Amino acid sequence: MDVVSPELNSLLPDEIMDTEAIAMEEELPAEHLAAPPQPEPDPPQVPMETEVPEIVSLCPATTSMQMTSTSSDAQSSTSSGTQLLLAPSGLIAGTTTTTTTTTSAKTLTQNLPKISSVTVPANHQLIINKVAGAPAADGKSPGTAVLKPEGQKLLVAGLSKTGQPIMLALPHTWNKPATTQGAGDAKGQPTQIKMVTTVGKPVIAVSSASQLMGTSTTLQAQQLKTLQLTKKPPVSTAGPMITKLIITKALNNKGLSSPASVAPVVTGRVVTQSTPVTPPRTITIGETVSTVPQNTSGNSKVAISPLKSPSKLTVVSVASQSPNSPQKSVTLPLNVALGQQILTVQQSAATSPAKAGTSQSTAQTVKPVQTVGGVGTSQFKTIIPLTTPPNVQQIQVPGSRFHYVRLVTATTGSSTVQSGSSTSTNPSIQPAKPVMMNAAVRMSVPIVPAQTVKQVVPKPLTSAAQVVTTSQTPQRLIMPATHLPQIQPNLTNLPPGTVLAPAHGSGNMGYAVLPAPYVTQIPQPAFVTLTSSSTFSTATPIQTQARLSLNGYCDCFANGEFCNNCNCVNCFNNLDHESERLKAIKACLDRNPVAFKPKIGKGKEGESDRRHSKGCNCKKSGCLKNYCECYEAKIMCSSICKCMGCKNFEESPERKTLMHLADAAEVRVQQQTAAKTKLSSQISDLLTRTTPAVTSGGGKLPYTFVTKEVAEATCDCLLEQAEQAELTNQPQAVAERLILEEFGRCLRRIISFAGKAKTDCPINC
DNA sequence: GAGTTTGAAACT
């Protein structure tokens, strides 16, 4: 079924729709770590999947994101991806039993490298050593890195609460970045992935290869746990490259055995994000675990390092609607998080597992979002699994940073099905929840800008996903009006940057990703549009005035955000002009594929080593004014800058002086502000207190002598006192005391004058 | 607050 109407397709950037454009094989030749013994033609790639340069899905259950759909039109496979399954051999059979029907997944399981040993250190890390001689090392393509039999290690961290280890499959391509690193330990040493799950700041490190830039993990209640890792190879490579490692953990609810009794099977998929030149690559690692139905996952949190991206992402899973078929694996594409960092993953218990699938029409309440480790909540992204996953469709726009989620929640049974031609023909949709066209409302939700990662998420083609495509409408959240009272409050409560991602297949859970501006800007009433009014003004040409708000000059637009509280005039960068906005986005991406990527990226060193992605081009400012983007970002210019007369480098005395002065000025301003605030409150309080005490005199009250002039003079005295204290380097406590003493003297003088005035002129002079 | 400067992005 089509998720995007042809009209909409025309509006979307090429990166979105042109699945052929991003052929991962070009730069990242498909490498099957566990290649089938016999050369097998790759199945036709699904458009959205092909956008992913490399998709590795080893675990059938977890690959449902791309392959769960069993309908005839379901996506075929992810064969192009490198695949490596690192799991005890005996567990492999269990994985095949779960769900997947794709051939690639089966073949993968047949050729999984065997793990020779599993080491569980005390720090919740699991090291898996691959057995030598794994069939994966054939080296299908020239660029293929080969797992070294002797030491390919996979370090899995963060054992789930149930004790199930999360294992990461490490495709041999993982080593590729290492080869280009130039580090001494790049070659010859076993590649090791470390995944340390700490509440505060998760760290995922890949030894000897590259540095991970960030991670994001989403756990789908009861059924899946996905983890995204972002890896960035050394800068020395041709261009910035970011690899995302997605770990998907599928939990089999029916499993009654103890958590420890069943070993998890891991599949992996790695997405490598790179510059336009370098196609992204994705590794997804999934884990199929039989667990106790109730919350095996509990509230597992995976903190992810807040890396370069200022936007952070919080992942919160909500109780899913009970799947009718627990065995059905539900995979949730987590790459919706894009470049955003996921800080928290909260996995909630399933509500009612035994509930019949057909009755799950009502949206369940979204659990409160839990945010961990961040201050600027406005920048946090939240992934909240929705309870109506079958009705959630996610459309991601690779490279565009914009991701769209279409939610089609179940409506009443009497509701009629959408007008679209595609859905009615699909028999699989019939049992699914029909969407009332007249009553349904749609919500437009452009999703989080992928700042660093070219998103690769297959179109949700599952039968459950309802297509209410009214031709020109862009990707939207579609919800029945009757459910809005339930859903909207949830959305309202969502922290900015909520991520709603769909569940596929039997999907019991959906996620939505909403950037903060999208949530905050759009008033809820405006957020919902009746589908009946499908006349979305797509034909409206972008007028001159509109262009002003939709070109790169607008920071909001450049940041992939809606304008909010801006001073723009005739702004088109809002939901009311979605089509125009999409056109503008497309135009921008056509001109510059990385137009929506953050300018400040990560350097080759640690996280703190940020640097401008393109470098500045300053000529007159010496890179010591805010004209310079590097200086503005408080980073030093790098070798890629083309500035002239640059003084923004480490040893620059001008820079040091400037920084020192700036710091001193800032401190001074803060102190003065604090002092003023405190004194102001004290004066106000004092005047309030003195009011009743002096009213009996019949004369002019003392505080009436505190005229504006007197108050200003008093403040001058106090400020002078503060400055003197500062100049003499008095401690703050002493300074405050001096100021208060001065204030006391001023007050006594005022009172004294008031008394004199009353004496001299008892009759209200 | 108006005018100038500046550099990024768009445009050619």
Add this chain to the structure above:
DNA sequence: CAGTTTCAAACTC
């Protein structure tokens, strides 16, 4: 790819 134009923010007065 280089030069020019446009634009909005930074900066100055």
